Amino acid sequence: MLLLSIALGDPYSMAIDNIKEIREICDEYNIWLHGDGANGGVLIFSSKYRSLVRDIHLCDSVSLDPHKAMGLNYPTSVFLCRRYKDFNSVISNWTIINKKGSFDLGSTTPFLNSREFNSVRLWLLLNAFGLKGVAKMIDNKIDATKKIYLRLKPLKNKEIMLWNKPMTFSILFQIVPHSFRGKSKDKTFFYKLSKAQKMFKKQLENIGIEIHEFELPILMRYPKAKCNGFTTVLSIQNAHEKIPDDILVKLIKAIRNYYEKN
Numbered sequence: 565m566l567l568l569s570i571a572l573g574d575p576y577s578m579a580i581d582n583i584k585e586i587r588e589i590c591d592e593y594n595i596w597l598h599g600d601g602a603n604g605g606v607l608i609f610s611s612k613y614r615s616l617v618r619d620i621h622l623c624d625s626v627s628l629d630p631h632k633a634m635g636l637n638y639p640t641s642v643f644l645c646r647r648y649k650d651f652n653s654v655i656s657n658w659t660i661i662n663k664k665g666s667f668d669l670g671s672t673t674p675f676l677n678s679r680e681f682n683s684v685r686l687w688l689l690l691n692a693f694g695l696k697g698v699a700k701m702i703d704n705k706i707d708a709t710k711k712i713y714l715r716l717k718p719l720k721n722k723e724i725m726l727w728n729k730p731m732t733f734s735i736l737f738q739i740v741p742h743s744f745r746g747k748s749k750d751k752t753f754f755y756k757l758s759k760a761q762k763m764f765k766k767q768l769e770n771i772g773i774e775i776h777e778f779e780l781p782i783l784m785r786y787p788k789a790k791c792n793g794f795t796t797v798l799s800i801q802n803a804h805e806k807i808p809d810d811i812l813v814k815l816i817k818a819i820r821n822y823y824e825k826n
């Protein structure tokens with residue numbers, strides 16, 4: 565059997581694939597549909613944005629990572645199957661899982677050589693905050709992401725290139741200092757462009773804001789580029805309502821000034 569894994573929150577833009585449409589194709593060709601919800605699977609706990617994964621139950625299996633947007637420590641991953649019998653066969657050789665009817669002592673220890681009780685973290689979080697509290701935490705992050713996006717939008721195609729309109733937890737962008745305008749898109753251009761992203765990332769880290777840096781093929785971003793290779797793209801992920809949304813704009817302007825002088 566073939567397996568198709570779709571992104572419920574891809575690693576870069578965190579956009580959610582159209583589950584229903586893809587399900588229809590999988591049914592036609594008898595393909596197992598896996599929803600990789602490492603990023604977006606936790607939207608099942610959201611009240612405002614749950615509709616983005618409204619068809620998640622159509623996947624044959626789904627994985628999600630509460631250690632990402634839910635802030636739990638690593639690793640706290642969840643794997644779910646649509647049908648219990650499938651779950652049993654998927655994990656048939658995996659000894660750390662207690663299967664139905666198992667007399668495995670792993671369910672009553674911890675003792676030496678025992679297993680970690682990873683799921684307790686998620687259970688504790690849900691108990692401590694309640695479903696409403698967890699929903700609020702997730703919704704706040706997406707709301708904060710959209711708020712920052714609105715601050716960045718006026719700079720689009722001027723100081724920055726914006727590569728997505730955030731659907732969930734990520735804004736994907738590149739800083740483009742003014743002095744870069746009109747330059748031939750050759751290897752030197754992309755080297756300098758990537759350096760500007762690194763500088764921006766460092767400045768944000770200095771004030772305690774974590775930002776992700778990806779390398780994407782140049783041809784994906786600049787189809788008319790005169791060279792091959794990779795370029796660095798930044799992503800604001802898991803934004804927090806406490807991050808002042810104008811701080812990014814201020815830093816972008818500082819970088820522009822730096823490049824004008826150097």
Ligand SMILES: Cc1ncc(COP(=O)(O)O)c(C=O)c1O
Binds near residue numbers: 574603641
């Ligand atoms: C879409 C997607 N799937 C899977 C992973 C793997 O995540 P982890 O190793 O943290 O479980 C990531 C990590 O960023 C991801 O973005």
